Amino acid sequence: MSSLVVISFDSSDEAEKVLDSLKGQTKYNNISFEDTAVVSKALDGKVHVKNNVSHGTMTATGVGALLGLLLGGLVFPVAALLLGAGGGAIVGRFMNLGVDGDFVKEVSDSLQPGTSALFVLAHDANPAVVRAIMQEHPGKIIQTTLSDEAEESLKKALGN
Numbered sequence: 422m423s424s425l426v427v428i429s430f431d432s433s434d435e436a437e438k439v440l441d442s443l444k445g446q447t448k449y450n451n452i453s454f455e456d457t458a459v460v461s462k463a464l465d466g467k468v469h470v471k472n473n474v475s476h477g478t479m480t481a482t483g484v485g486a487l488l489g490l491l492l493g494g495l496v497f498p499v500a501a502l503l504l505g506a507g508g509g510a511i512v513g514r515f516m517n518l519g520v521d522g523d524f525v526k527e528v529s530d531s532l533q534p535g536t537s538a539l540f541v542l543a544h545d546a547n548p549a550v551v552r553a554i555m556q557e558h559p560g561k562i563i564q565t566t567l568s569d570e571a572e573e574s575l576k577k578a579l580g581n
Contacts, residue, residue: 423455423544424571427528427563428555428579429536433461435558436537437471442554443541451547460529461537468529472522528563538563552578 430436436459446452458472528538539560548571555578562579565572 423542423566424546425564425566426541426543426575427538427565428560429528429532429538429563430558430560431536433463433535433537435560436461436539439539439554439558439560440541442557443551446547446550446554449550450545451550452543453545454541454543456540456542458525458540459537460525460532460540462529462532462534464534466534468532470525470529472525548574551575555579 428436428439430439440457440459443452444454447454454473456473458470460471461469463469525540528540532538552574555575559580561581562572562576565575567575
């Protein structure tokens with residue numbers, strides 16, 4: 422089961438640093454992401470959003486490309502592959518897979534200038550590794566779908 426965690430930080434680049442640290446753990450199978458987004462608000466109030474392509478959208482794109490190739494591959498294989506991939510990507514976005522764009526905008530609007538937020542939709546995370554990384558980056562939980570026990574553990578790691 423996937424868990425959504427949204428954490429705010431007191432500097433505009435801290436969310437990106439945390440995400441880089443967490444992504445470094447994927448090669449050790451300590452965490453697996455479905456989607457991530459980093460939102461930072463500059464001192465002048467300008468919002469920057471870095472939203473990675475969600476796993477669901479990538480899967481839908483791949484399935485669409487394969488279906489396009491199978492269905493139209495005999496006549497126009499390249500065109501069928503491209504149309505299938507494009508259609509799959511659109512279907513993936515409409516299925517609301519990954520972090521909800523409206524929620525990202527809502528959090529972006531609530532951020533103070535000079536701060537950032539990290540959105541992580543993950544599964545198969547090693548709690549000890551995540552806690553160790555978060556202890557190095559104090560932040561505040563905005564929202565989570567974690568169990569009460571896991572959320573409390575994360576709050577302690579963040580210094581809350």
